[in-house]
Amino acid sequence: MDIKQIQDLIRFVSKSGVNEVSIEQNDFKITIKTNQAPTYVTAGVPPAQPMYEHAPVAASSVPAAIAETAPTVAPVADTSHYITVRSPMIGTFYRSSTPEKPMFVNVGDEIKPGTVLCIIEAMKLFNEIESEVSGRIVKILADNASPVEYDQPLFLVEPI
Template sequence: MLKVQEIRELIKLVDQSSIDEFVYEIDGSKIQMKKNNSTTIVSQVSSFPQEADLIPAVKTVPAAQPAPAVQVQEAALETGKAPVNEAAVQANLHKITSPMVGTFYASPTPDTDVYVKAGDRVSKDSIVCIVEAMKLFNEIEAEVDGEIVEVLVKNGQLVEYGQPLFLVKPE
């Protein structure tokens, strides 16, 4: 069975490639991805029903949508600095997204410090948060080297599959 991170990488590769359809089958599990103009459709069939709850059976993932510039503008208003070019700034930021539906936790336990906060530097294998799904605590890695620009969710908040959690300025 593929891990969620591996499936996310496959989605990125299929989305960036010129192929229109991708099918992967192993040990009774099947992953099928089809591109349809600006949409990538991902489906997974598994013989393990509890794992199917972690990854939606059919999920439509928009291909390369520009992120809203509202978050950058709000951050600029809070700091009192005007953004130079919101679209350019937003285009250079990497979004760390939730690989599953669950509860966002900013720290490993309630009485410890958060993994990261705005201004912290991270490497691609740095743990930035935990997403709990079905009593499983999944550590989420940064995926890129850079600086955390903004934390987009609050501790204990429910998050959706693909929801942006952090904005990172890559190095």
């Protein structure tokens, strides 16, 4: 079992509400436990999703009845040409390696594949998240030292 499969299994356990999962293979055994009340579910590991994708065209998620009574708001900027960098795991988002050091990237910075964008701490492991695209940082969507979910948008990047 490789690290990607283990991360997928951890995501599955945290989202499904399962209290404990044990897997045993030839020379490998893993048990993942949570502090939640037991819930019994039988399911497979979810398929991996791509970490980068183009941002969807802005669409209203407000129900029609509420939208009719809501005050008119200025149109949202078109983000369809931006690339959304998403979190590959659940953890705590950090913009720098320590509070005293400068941020890895800021709005307006040009990035290329391999550029470290942030760190996500998961289970006391600090994972550097590197860019897989070239472009310019347009917006940082997560707050420093805040928890992030799997597949949560972290950055908007304008391709160059």
